[in-house]
Amino acid sequence: MSLVIEPLISIANISTILLSSFNKVPQISTVLKARSAIGLSIYSVLIELTGYCITMSYFISYQYALPSFLEYPFLVTQDVCLVAAALYFGTQVGSVLVLGYAGLLVCLMTSMIGGFLADPVMALLVSSTTPISAVSKIVQLLAITRRKSSEGVSVAAWMISAYCCCTRLLTVYIETADAALLSNFGISLLLNSCIIAAAIYYAPPTSTARLNKTNKND
Template sequence: MAPGLLDLVHLTTWAACAVIKLPQLVAVLRAGSAWGLSVTSLLLELGGLLVFLRYQIYYDYPLETYLEYPIIIAQDAILLYCVMHFSGKAKRALFYAVVFLGVWYMLTLQKWIIDLSMNLCTFISAASKLVQLQHLWQTEDSGQASALTWGMGAYTCAILIRFIVMLILNIWVTVTILHYRKTRKTD
């Protein structure tokens, strides 16, 4: 990809992350309802984002490589509170905040904890999407779920398609090498 185009993609991805939850927040606040949104999905998403952020800080990565995460986390926390408020569960927000702060601290008690957590981060994030899908399928109603928010999320992940394609091709080459190595030994 040309350097100018890559810079543009990076900038637009960061810009999308900076406002990614705002359409969802506006939809919930306008409706005065959180119908269509899963608290469990939001909790998992927030947990995955916090693990990723903690990992980046722990290993002293440059701020520009993860700057969007504190912004998304703040938006997610506000959205989670709004969803809990409109679902009649606002009192639980303090409990979840204490749990997240405790986990934030515990993640770095031992190096292996933060490393293992980071390895599980993709599964946690994927689980949050699957839980939201399950919620939508069960209710058969999208309620206040914002297609714009989810679309921006898809856009911010699209840049990773290159890595997925390369992963698949690298696995394919590895399997092919092992296949031919195996058949060569039997001759």
């Protein structure tokens, strides 16, 4: 690789891992400040968490180098915290259902990491993460458009996700040009961008705007 490309890849990898370490922090902060999970689709988070857990378990099972999947432990931890916060402040899904789902997810991860699943099954599971990721984002996008409000949705969190997709597109294209991975990150980038656009378009009015509107009505 050239003297320009190698540092570029290093910067992309490091920035992706660093940003992933607090990717969901803005969203968690939004829920905690509002003391409400309104606007956040818990279904979207649970589906996303499933994809992250499958990917992380796959990397661990096949003993990949830690730097190649270091962002996933951070992402899994943050999604778990986000689900816990959403349950604490009330959400559209019951805690019993979420705990049951979590139990199934732990069993799946244990089976993958413990080597209890055949290679074809492992390959099928990891290939399913692309549609899983897409579905999780579509669910959140629909939640915003149906409510016609992005209240409770952190635009910053989705911007970080979009940036990480861009960096992974760059590194994958330069290093392996893997079509499946490029497709995965490309679809994710497109849907992340749609969520950002919808969140901005349906952003609730600021307190100043609401006050001005009230004064005009008076």
